[in-house]
Amino acid sequence: MPPRKKVREGNVPDYMKELAQESRENPTEAEAALWEYLSNKQLGVVFWRQHCFNINGHDYRVDFYCKELKLAVEIDGPIHQFKNRDDAIREWHIEQLRIQMLRFSNEEVLASPARVARRIHTVIERL
Structure with a gap:
């Protein structure tokens, strides 16, 4: 098995920060609906919206991120x-930083943001 490469999280470029800020100011309908359940530690932990990563020189953004x-x-x-x-x-790339990813469809969130929030809370309780 080849040796594992070191994964590094670098500085996020300004253009990514600007895109993230724009997305926070203009969320999609699904993002806004789920944020109603994730904001203000309603699930017991802090979530950030539109969080950016620079991983080994690649820039990525996720809709919501709990650093803790x-x-x-x-x-x-x-x-x-x-x-x-x-x-x-x-x-x-993101999982190389030992970050767990949860994915939901727009339709899933819009149909029942409360159900999606409960599924996220179930994962939180297991972590």
């Missing part, structure tokens, strides 16, 4: 159906 538990939550909107390979690569 190293838990990322992604809502897959319509664009994700065309980016399966890109999403898989991004998820692999």
Whole structure:
């Protein structure tokens, strides 16, 4: 087995921070619906919206991130159906930092954000 490469989290470039800020100011309908359940430690932990990572020179952003538990939550909107390979690569890089990824579809969140929040809370209780 080849030796494992060291994974490094670097500085996030300004353009990524600006994109994240823009996304926080203009969330999708699904992001806004789920944020109602994740904000203000309602699940017992702090979540950040649109958190950015620079991993080995690659820039990534997740919809919600809990640093304390190293838990990322992604809502897959319509664009994700065309980016399966890109999403898989991004998820692999993020998981190299020992961050667990949870993925939900737009439809799932919009149909019942409370149900999605309960599923996230179940994961939180296990971590």
